[in-house]
Structures are given as structure tokens and as C-alpha cells.
Amino acid sequence: MLQPKQNTASPPLFAVGNNIVFEWAFDNQTLVFPPANLTIEVSLTANPKTIWPVANVTGTTTSVVWNTASVNQPPLSMGFYMVSVYDPKLGKQGVATSGHLMPYSDLQIGLYIPEPYIPRSGGM
Numbered sequence: 001m002l003q004p005k006q007n008t009a010s011p012p013l014f015a016v017g018n019n020i021v022f023e024w025a026f027d028n029q030t031l032v033f034p035p036a037n038l039t040i041e042v043s044l045t046a047n048p049k050t051i052w053p054v055a056n057v058t059g060t061t062t063s064v065v066w067n068t069a070s071v072n073q074p075p076l077s078m079g080f081y082m083v084s085v086y087d088p089k090l091g092k093q094g095v096a097t098s099g100h101l102m103p104y105s106d107l108q109i110g111l112y113i114p115e116p117y118i119p120r121s122g123g124m
Helices: none
Strands: 013-015 019-023 037-044 047-058 063-067 079-086 104-112
Touching (some): 037 063, 047 063
Antiparallel strands (some): 019 063
């Protein structure tokens, strides 16, 4: 994953309502049989069964933009999420054979809900 950068000590944070760009690259020396399609999704780290689809794209795609403002069911909440990119033929937990795309689920991101600015009243 090229973007956002993986940081296990301090995962990248994004405000719900903003776009998030996911960008990756393939190792063309080891990926002999590229997938026809890719599935990109995020799941809540605390509850991995809660999944939000980000995109279903052709297998040569190397980036997608996730419009978090358009997500409504279930609504996004504050927390940490795992990003997954995989060949839908294999599935997220599939085992890739030599030359095929291995499922990726190593990027954790944080989402927060921004609060409106409230100016201080009175002087200092």
C-alpha cells in the first residue's frame, strides 16, 4: 500500500465526510497472473464482520477514492478500520498460489467524526 502510509504505532486518521485515497502497486516480477477484478473494503477492527465496500474495480487499477460522506448504511463511527484489497475469486481469506495476487489486509486507519468549531465567549 503506497497511500496512506502504514504506521502501526500511529495509524493515519481521517475525518468522516472526507475523501480517502487508497493507492497501491503490484510487483510485476511476482504477480504473473493478475486478477481480473479487485475488491477494496474496510472493516471495523473491533467488529470485523461489519464491512463497508469501497470499490470493485478492474484488476489493473492501482488507486481508488473512498467518499466517506456517501456512506450511510451502516453509518461510519469513530474507531479503527482495516483496509482490504483482494481478488474476489479468492476472497479476503483466500490463499494465493504462486504468481497470483495475495489478499492484503495490513493497513489500519482511524476515522473520527469532526465537531463544529465553537468560539470562546468573553475575553482573555
